[in-house]
Amino acid sequence: MAKTALITGASSGIGRGAALKLGSEGWHILAHGRREDALRETEELVRVAGGTCETFAAEMGDMDAVAAMAERATAPGRLDALIHCAAKFTYGAVSTDRFADWDLSIDQVLRATIRLTAHVLPAIREAEGAFVYICGPTSWLGWKNHAIHCALRHAQAGFAKALFEDVREDGVRVTLVHPGFVNTPTVKDDGKDRSRMIQLDDISTMIATAIALPNTTCVTELTLRPQRSPYI
Amino acid sequence: MAKTALITGASSGIGRGAALKLGSEGWHILAHGRREDALRETEELVRVAGGTCETFAAEMGDMDAVAAMAERATAPGRLDALIHCAAKFTYGAVSTDRFADWDLSIDQVLRATIRLTAHVLPAIREAEGAFVYICGPTSWLGWKNHAIHCALRHAQAGFAKALFEDVREDGVRVTLVHPGFVNTPTVKDDGKDRSRMIQLDDISTMIATAIALPNTTCVTELTLRPQRSPYI
Amino acid sequence: MAKTALITGASSGIGRGAALKLGSEGWHILAHGRREDALRETEELVRVAGGTCETFAAEMGDMDAVAAMAERATAPGRLDALIHCAAKFTYGAVSTDRFADWDLSIDQVLRATIRLTAHVLPAIREAEGAFVYICGPTSWLGWKNHAIHCALRHAQAGFAKALFEDVREDGVRVTLVHPGFVNTPTVKDDGKDRSRMIQLDDISTMIATAIALPNTTCVTELTLRPQRSPYI
Amino acid sequence: MAKTALITGASSGIGRGAALKLGSEGWHILAHGRREDALRETEELVRVAGGTCETFAAEMGDMDAVAAMAERATAPGRLDALIHCAAKFTYGAVSTDRFADWDLSIDQVLRATIRLTAHVLPAIREAEGAFVYICGPTSWLGWKNHAIHCALRHAQAGFAKALFEDVREDGVRVTLVHPGFVNTPTVKDDGKDRSRMIQLDDISTMIATAIALPNTTCVTELTLRPQRSPYI
Numbered sequence: 001m002a003k004t005a006l007i008t009g010a011s012s013g014i015g016r017g018a019a020l021k022l023g024s025e026g027w028h029i030l031a032h033g034r035r036e037d038a039l040r041e042t043e044e045l046v047r048v049a050g051g052t053c054e055t056f057a058a059e060m061g062d063m064d065a066v067a068a069m070a071e072r073a074t075a076p077g078r079l080d081a082l083i084h085c086a087a088k089f090t091y092g093a094v095s096t097d098r099f100a101d102w103d104l105s106i107d108q109v110l111r112a113t114i115r116l117t118a119h120v121l122p123a124i125r126e127a128e129g130a131f132v133y134i135c136g137p138t139s140w141l142g143w144k145n146h147a148i149h150c151a152l153r154h155a156q157a158g159f160a161k162a163l164f165e166d167v168r169e170d171g172v173r174v175t176l177v178h179p180g181f182v183n184t185p186t187v188k189d190d191g192k193d194r195s196r197m198i199q200l201d202d203i204s205t206m207i208a209t210a211i212a213l214p215n216t217t218c219v220t221e222l223t224l225r226p227q228r229s230p231y232i
Numbered sequence: 233m234a235k236t237a238l239i240t241g242a243s244s245g246i247g248r249g250a251a252l253k254l255g256s257e258g259w260h261i262l263a264h265g266r267r268e269d270a271l272r273e274t275e276e277l278v279r280v281a282g283g284t285c286e287t288f289a290a291e292m293g294d295m296d297a298v299a300a301m302a303e304r305a306t307a308p309g310r311l312d313a314l315i316h317c318a319a320k321f322t323y324g325a326v327s328t329d330r331f332a333d334w335d336l337s338i339d340q341v342l343r344a345t346i347r348l349t350a351h352v353l354p355a356i357r358e359a360e361g362a363f364v365y366i367c368g369p370t371s372w373l374g375w376k377n378h379a380i381h382c383a384l385r386h387a388q389a390g391f392a393k394a395l396f397e398d399v400r401e402d403g404v405r406v407t408l409v410h411p412g413f414v415n416t417p418t419v420k421d422d423g424k425d426r427s428r429m430i431q432l433d434d435i436s437t438m439i440a441t442a443i444a445l446p447n448t449t450c451v452t453e454l455t456l457r458p459q460r461s462p463y464i
Numbered sequence: 465m466a467k468t469a470l471i472t473g474a475s476s477g478i479g480r481g482a483a484l485k486l487g488s489e490g491w492h493i494l495a496h497g498r499r500e501d502a503l504r505e506t507e508e509l510v511r512v513a514g515g516t517c518e519t520f521a522a523e524m525g526d527m528d529a530v531a532a533m534a535e536r537a538t539a540p541g542r543l544d545a546l547i548h549c550a551a552k553f554t555y556g557a558v559s560t561d562r563f564a565d566w567d568l569s570i571d572q573v574l575r576a577t578i579r580l581t582a583h584v585l586p587a588i589r590e591a592e593g594a595f596v597y598i599c600g601p602t603s604w605l606g607w608k609n610h611a612i613h614c615a616l617r618h619a620q621a622g623f624a625k626a627l628f629e630d631v632r633e634d635g636v637r638v639t640l641v642h643p644g645f646v647n648t649p650t651v652k653d654d655g656k657d658r659s660r661m662i663q664l665d666d667i668s669t670m671i672a673t674a675i676a677l678p679n680t681t682c683v684t685e686l687t688l689r690p691q692r693s694p695y696i
Numbered sequence: 697m698a699k700t701a702l703i704t705g706a707s708s709g710i711g712r713g714a715a716l717k718l719g720s721e722g723w724h725i726l727a728h729g730r731r732e733d734a735l736r737e738t739e740e741l742v743r744v745a746g747g748t749c750e751t752f753a754a755e756m757g758d759m760d761a762v763a764a765m766a767e768r769a770t771a772p773g774r775l776d777a778l779i780h781c782a783a784k785f786t787y788g789a790v791s792t793d794r795f796a797d798w799d800l801s802i803d804q805v806l807r808a809t810i811r812l813t814a815h816v817l818p819a820i821r822e823a824e825g826a827f828v829y830i831c832g833p834t835s836w837l838g839w840k841n842h843a844i845h846c847a848l849r850h851a852q853a854g855f856a857k858a859l860f861e862d863v864r865e866d867g868v869r870v871t872l873v874h875p876g877f878v879n880t881p882t883v884k885d886d887g888k889d890r891s892r893m894i895q896l897d898d899i900s901t902m903i904a905t906a907i908a909l910p911n912t913t914c915v916t917e918l919t920l921r922p923q924r925s926p927y928i
Contacts, residue, residue, distance in 0.1 A: 063331075093398060096350045099295075106338060110387070114380065118328045139386075140372075142393025148346065150390035154371075155342070158386025161374025166325060169692055195680070202681035209673045215691045216659070217666035223685040228633055401924055427912070434913035441905040448891070449898035453919040459911045460865055527795075557862060560814045563759075570802060574851070578844065582792045603850075604836075606857025612810065618835075618854025619806070622846035625838025630789060 002052065006030040006073040006120065008060070008086035011038035013184035014134055015085030016045070017200030021208050022083075023051020030073050032056045032086065060086050060112040061104050070119030079123040081130040081211055084113060090148040102148050109152040114159060121167070128171035130211040133160045136178050137223075137232060164220055171215050178223040179203055181231035196228045234284070238262040238305040238352065240292070240318035243270035245416035246366055247317030248277070249432030253440050254315075255283020262305050264288045264318065292318050292344040293336050302351030311355040313362040313443055316345060322380040334380050341384040346391060353399070360403035362443040365392045368410050369455075369464060396452055403447050410455040411435055413463035428460045466516065470494040470537040470584065472524070472550035475502035477648035478598055479549030480509070481664030485672050486547075487515020494537050496520045496550065524550050524576040525568050534583030543587040545594040545675055548577060554612040566612050573616040578623060585631070592635035594675040597624045600642050601687075601696060628684055635679050642687040643667055645695035660692045698748070702726040702769040702816065704756070704782035707734035709880035710830055711781030712741070713896030717904050718779075719747020726769050728752045728782065756782050756808040757800050766815030775819040777826040777907055780809060786844040798844050805848040810855060817863070824867035826907040829856045832874050833919075833928060860916055867911050874919040875899055877927035892924045 005022050009015035011033025019029045023046035031046070031053055033039045039055040046053035056072060058065035073079055088108040092098060117131065124131065138150045139157035157176055164174035181187075183197035203224060210219035225232070237254050241247035243265025251261045255278035263278070263285055265271045271287040278285035288304060290297035305311055320340040324330060349363065356363065370382045371389035389408055396406035413419075415429035435456060442451035457464070469486050473479035475497025483493045487510035495510070495517055497503045503519040510517035520536060522529035537543055552572040556562060581595065588595065602614045603621035621640055628638035645651075647661035667688060674683035689696070701718050705711035707729025715725045719742035727742070727749055729735045735751040742749035752768060754761035769775055784804040788794060813827065820827065834846045835853035853872055860870035877883075879893035899920060906915035921928070 094346070094350050094353055094395060096347075098350070099347060102346060103343070106342060110338065110342070110383065111335070114326070114334060114383065115328075115331060118326050118330070121326055138390070142390060142395070142397055144394065144397035147391050147394040147398060150394040151342065151346065151387040152390075154390025155383040155387035158370070158374060158382035158384075159379050162370075162376065162379040162382040163326060163374070164689075165374055165376035166379060168689075171691060173691065198681045199678070202677050205673060205677060206683060209669060213666050213669060214663070217662045218689050218691045219670060219686065220689050221685065221687040222683065225628075225632075225682050225684050227635060227637065227679045227682045396921075400921075403923060405923065430913045431910070434909050437905060437909060438915060441901060445898050445901060446895070447923045449894045450921050450923045451902060451918065452921050453917065454915065455917040457860075457864075457914050457916050459867060459869065459914045558810070558814050558817055558859060560811075562814070563811060566810060567807070570806065574802065574806070574847065575799070578790070578798060578847065579792075579795060582790050582794070585790055602854070602858075606854060606859070606861055608858065608861035611855050611858040611862060614854035614858040615806065615810065615851040616854075619847040619851035622834070622838060622848075622850025623843050626840065626843040626846040627790060627838070629838055629840035630843060 002026055002028040003080040004028045004078050005081040005083055007083040008032040010042050011035050014203055016042050017204040018083045018207055019046050020049045021204035024049040027051055029053040061107040063115060066112050066116050070116055074120055074123040079120055080127045082120050083132045085134045092145055094147050105148055110155050113156055125170050125172055130173040132175045132207055134177050173218040175210050175219050176221045180225040197226050197231055198224055234258055234260040235312040236260045236310050237313040237315055239315040240264040242274050243267050246435055248274050249436040250315050250439055251278050252281045253436035256281040259283055261285040293339040298344050298348050302348055306352055306355040311352055312359045314352050315364045317366045324377055326379050337380055342387050345388055357402050357404055362405040364407045364439055366409050405450040407442050407451050408453045412457040429458050429463055430456055466490055466492040467544040468492040468542050469545040469547055471547040472496040474506050475499050478667055480506050481668040482547050482671055483510050484513045485668035488513040491515060493517040525571040527579060530576050530580050534580055538584055538587040543584055544591045546584050547596045549598045556609055558611050569612055574619050577620055589634050589636055594637040596639045596671055598641050637682040639674050639683050640685045644689040661690050661695055662688055698722055698724040699776040700724040700774050701777040701779055703779040704728040706738050707731050710899055712738050713900040714779045714903055715742050716745045717900035720745040723747055725749040757803040762808050762812050766812055770816055770819040775816055776823045778816050779828045781830045788841055790843050801844055806851050809852055821866050821868055826869040828871045828903055830873050869914040871906050871915050872917045876921040893922050893927055894920055
């Protein structure tokens with residue numbers, strides 16, 4: 001029976017990359033995203049790569065939708081991995097006119113992460129499976145105009161580090177992936193050189209290898225940087 | 233004219249310690265807490281120490297109360313420091329029956345921190361003042377059964393590190409204080425040796441010294457540990 | 465033409481594991497160690513695994529031997545990787561009767577690392593190759609009775625992090641590998657459960673995968689921990 | 697009886713600043729430096745500040761001189777603090793023509809630090825005293841063209857962190873001070889704005905306060921940054 005991974009943020013970027021890679025290795029992919037059309041593209045690409053795929057459209061800021069997605073993902077009785085790539089980027093100064101946006105960011109990035117984890121944890125534990133969280137250097141650095149973003153990235157990292165202590169005895173891995181600048185469709189084409197960024201396949205290869213190790217070992221942190229400047 | 237500090241969590245522990253120390257150095261203290269009676273004790277102790285004190289009772293999980301407190305604190309037109317000690321400790325396994333408690337923790341620890349900061353930032357900027365956030369080793373470590381606590385402590389640290397980049401040019405300090413095990417009233421007396429913990433006056437002395445430096449220098453991080461084992 | 469890796473500390477443990485893994489993937493291995501007989505075993509094992517292997521016996525504390533090894537390793541004109549696993553463990557209290565041992569540790573761990581790197585850097589740069597340094601959690605933590613060990617592990621990590629900034633533009637990777645407790649022959653069998661430690665093949669797999677990425681991406685840090693307690 | 701501090705690198709900069717501050721608070725200062733004339737200036741300045749001072753001229757790269765200095769410093773039977781400010785800055789690419797300079801750096805920065813610590817440890821332990829090591833951000837970051845410098849700063853930090861675990865039970869403090877850009881005489885006047893750097897008195901104030909705490913608490917790390925840009 002194929003291993004199954006729930007991959008959030010799989011309608012593009014790192015999540016789609018992970019879907020294609022694991023799909024090509026025979027995993028059954030549960031692809032989450034917000035946009036139905038993009039998810040159907042992911043589904044088709046996973047099939048072309050040799051895998052099978054189901055899709056879930058959900059807003060990560062909607063806790064009922066998160067619960068429903070987790071319920072569907074765990075219903076078949078087998079879930080081997082949660083690859084959590086969905087994110088929301090929050091930019092700007094600390095200011096009282098940003099509260100609504102911050103609330104949304106907190107819900108999408110922090111509440112969704114911890115709730116989704118809690119929902120699928122029994123199934124992942126049953127499978128002695130893996131949690132993979134895509135984080136990044138803002139989980140240990142403070143950047144100007146990124147106070148909320150840094151807060152939420154730090155939070156994800158803190159959560160994942162502690163989660164490993166909770167679940168290691170049960171054979172469940174927890175891997176924090178810290179990519180630098182990645183060549184994703186959301187990167188703006190304002191003169192940037194995409195060939196000097198981390199490529200999606202590079203991250204996917206490392207993730208797939210980490211979660212395929214026999215579970216004597218857990219890759220707890222994995223930091224990737226663009227080989228060449230100017231990107232961090 | 234006396235310098236003024238808004239100190240959250242001042243009804244006991246580190247917050248009250250900071251209130252007494254700054255009060256004794258001539259600061260006017262705006263003491264926040266949840267319990268009116270404990271705040272009145274703080275007020276009296278600050279007076280005995282030679283300072284002046286006003287009190288604000290507010291639930292940090294109530295964003296309207298946070299806004300109201302900030303409005304009162306900035307109304308007189310002078311606010312030199314926010315010493316943010318209010319906290320909520322979240323303990324336990326990652327589990328779906330904990331969501332209500334987590335929501336409360338997120339509100340009290342993260343939303344309250346970032347909103348209160350945003351509310352008072354214009355006044356602190358005007359005063360070329362200081363932000364001090366009490367954090368701790370769970371802001372960089374992951375501890376078993378502390379996943380939400382670690383997430384929220386990491387979040388505070390990430391927020392503070394980035395905030396410094398935003399405000400340093402304006403002469404506003406941001407200091408992260410990381411105490412290990414502190415002798416506070418909330419520590420359980422189950423055979424613990426309080427004399428081997430960090431004492432409140434030790435932290436207060438370091439905070440008071442840091443924010444009194446001429447503002448060529450910002451003490452960005454300050455880590456304190458109990459001198460003797462067994463506490464971390 | 466086969467890729468070539470100089471692997472130090474290849475007479476056992478992580479170094480031998482890396483030699484077998486890369487050998488099995490078609491690399492030509494230059495295996496360094498102190499003991500000739502153990503090196504011959506490594507050589508034979510690499511051949512069985514499908515690779516080719518040469519051996520260099522050298523004391524890492526002897527800077528002339530380090531230079532001679534580097535000269536031999538770079539003589540054929542091709543060197544694609546230095547996998548630096550040779551180590552010396554230094555245990556004990558800080559005391560004036562330990563100076564001779566510390567001097568040896570400094571030579572073997574720090575001077576050897578930076579000199580060997582400098583010697584082979586032109587060849588690695590020519591090949592757009594990779595440096596891999598085996599380090600560990602003592603490169604960021606302080607452990608009781610490990611002051612010199614922690615100093616030297618920190619030093620290696622600091623060197624590697626800075627080296628990446630020097631060479632990234634030339635397409636040279638620098639990877640820090642931080643394994644927790646590894647099942648190596650040097651582990652004492654005093655009731656320890658080897659099945660609960662990191663296995664050599666797990667590390668080798670991650671290293672081999674990291675250095676085989678197309679060089680748009682550098683895996684700068686890779687932290688591995690034993691999945692199950694009690695080991696760190 | 698006055699407390700006594702051995703301060704290395706006290707002929708200028710941070711070391712001299714610490715000498716003046718502690719001297720003004722009534723400490724007896726043992727001022728180490730390389731240059732006799734500069735040390736005499738420090739001695740005179742300490743006296744003007746109200747303290748007493750002896751001087752030791754020694755090359756930190758000369759292990760016999762380090763031992764002799766330690767012997768003189770501990771001879772009177774009382775040593776309350778080692779404030780270790782002496783440093784050597786190592787800049788440049790990783791290259792085989794730098795070995796002599798690196799050897800000198802290793803001796804001056806690493807061997808001198810650990811040996812001096814070992815020599816004075818019994819006296820400091822007797823006094824339940826303090827070790828203070830001036831380090832900096834290169835003890836956790838990797839900077840281009842600073843590979844050896846980063847290695848040695850990391851090493852000092854690793855040593856100090858572990859040392860605290862060794863000596864905390866004996867009431868001996870170990871404090872790592874991480875200043876950013878400091879206004880010292882060695883800073884080049886190539887258009888730099890000294891008023892935007894950390895001032896010596898700021899660091900000295902924080903050090904003096906940390907080591908004067910009752911020894912229930914140890915300030916293990918203290919990070920200072922210039923308040924305003926452009927310096928790190």
